[in-house]
Amino acid sequence: MPTPxxxxxxxxxxxxxxLVCFPHAGGAASFYRDWRxxxxxxxxxxxxxxPGRENRMxxxxxxxxxxxxxxxxxELLALPPLPTVFFGHSMGAAVAYETLLRIEHTGATHVTRLCVSGRAPQRPPRASARTDEEVVAAVLALGGTHASVFEDxxxxxxxxxxxxxxYRLIDAYRPATEVPLLRASVHALTGSDDPQVTPEEAGQWRATTSGPFALTVLDGDHFYLVPEADQVARAALEPELRLPV
Structure with missing residues (x-):
């Protein structure tokens, strides 16, 4: 039987x-442990x-x-309903968004906010699969894993x-063009010097919801949320956004 x-x-x-948090490519649930x-x-x-990491190795x-x-x-729909926020970083932003689309499709309304971090809603297609060396180079360029990990x-x-x-999952991912707008509010967050997404591209998440939208730009690169964990976690759980009057 699979581990939950x-x-x-x-x-x-x-x-x-x-608060439900979705990790980045190569990330694991422990990435968010300190948010307690x-x-x-x-x-x-x-x-x-x-699957394939930590207790699901x-x-x-x-x-x-x-x-x-x-x-x-x-699995998420099996939980007792509570007012819920989804937070996803990088690949996790796409996973959280697609999961919320399916949850809202069932008629459930308890997920009230989607926080998307370090990713634009649309990405240009990749022409070919990455080699192992290209994967390593991409990870190191984003600052997600120290070089010594790959040297061992x-x-x-x-x-x-x-x-x-x-990386194969997210490179192959293409959001559908004909999908309903989310009912939940959307809060996009990104680092000011993220090489993967500009603040303008992060702002394109506005088009995915009929609800309120906010954009927060914090100092840092793709993994800005590591030094800014306190501020990011608090932003995810701030009082509900409101549509402008």
């Missing part, structure tokens, strides 16, 4: 809100664990983003297939 995809970082006795110190006591903090990697999203949708043969052998699979 949802890792619970906090377990309030009487939770009032839920930035959330209120009544917030249930959950992080998604993709023995599970096969998922071949398509669609299959990943369908499994996450089923054992760590490279362990981590590279996982990261390469995630």
């Amino acid at each position: 995809a949802l890792t619970q970082h906090t377990s309030p006795v009487a939770p009032a809100r839920r 110190q930035f959330t209120q006591p009544e917030v249930e903090l959950i992080a998604v664990q993709y 023995r599970e096969p990697l998922v071949p398509t983003l669609e299959k990943l999203v369908l499994a996450l949708t089923e 043969p054992d760590l490279r052998e362990l981590l590279l297939p996982i990261i390469a699979n995630d």
Whole structure:
């Protein structure tokens, strides 16, 4: 039986809100563990664990983003409904968005906000699959993994297939053009010096929702959210956005 995809970082006795976090390519649920110190006591903090890493290490990697999203949708809908925020960084932004589309399609309304970080809603298609060396170069260029990880043969052998699979998923991903607008509000966040997405491109998430939209630009590169974790977590859980009058 597969291990649950949802890792619970906090377990309030009487939770009032839920924050569900979706990791970047090559990332894991533990990336969001330290956010416990930035959330209120009544917030249930959950992080998604993709197959093939940490406590799901023995599970096969998922071949398509669609299959990943369908499994996450089923598991998330099985939770007791609470006012919920989705937060996704980089690849996680696309996974969170597609998951929310499917959840809203069921008629559920408890996910009230989508926070998308470090990614534009549309990306130009990639002509060919990345080689292992191209994957390593892409990861290092974004500052997500220190070079020493790939210099260690054992760590490279362990981590590279996982990261390469995630890159294949996101390189092949194309958001559908004919989809309903989200009802949930959308808050786009990005680093001022992110080489992968400009603030203007992050602002294009405005077109994905009929609800309120906000854009926050913080100092830093693609992984700006590591030094700014406190500010990012608090932004995700700030009072609900309102449409301008």
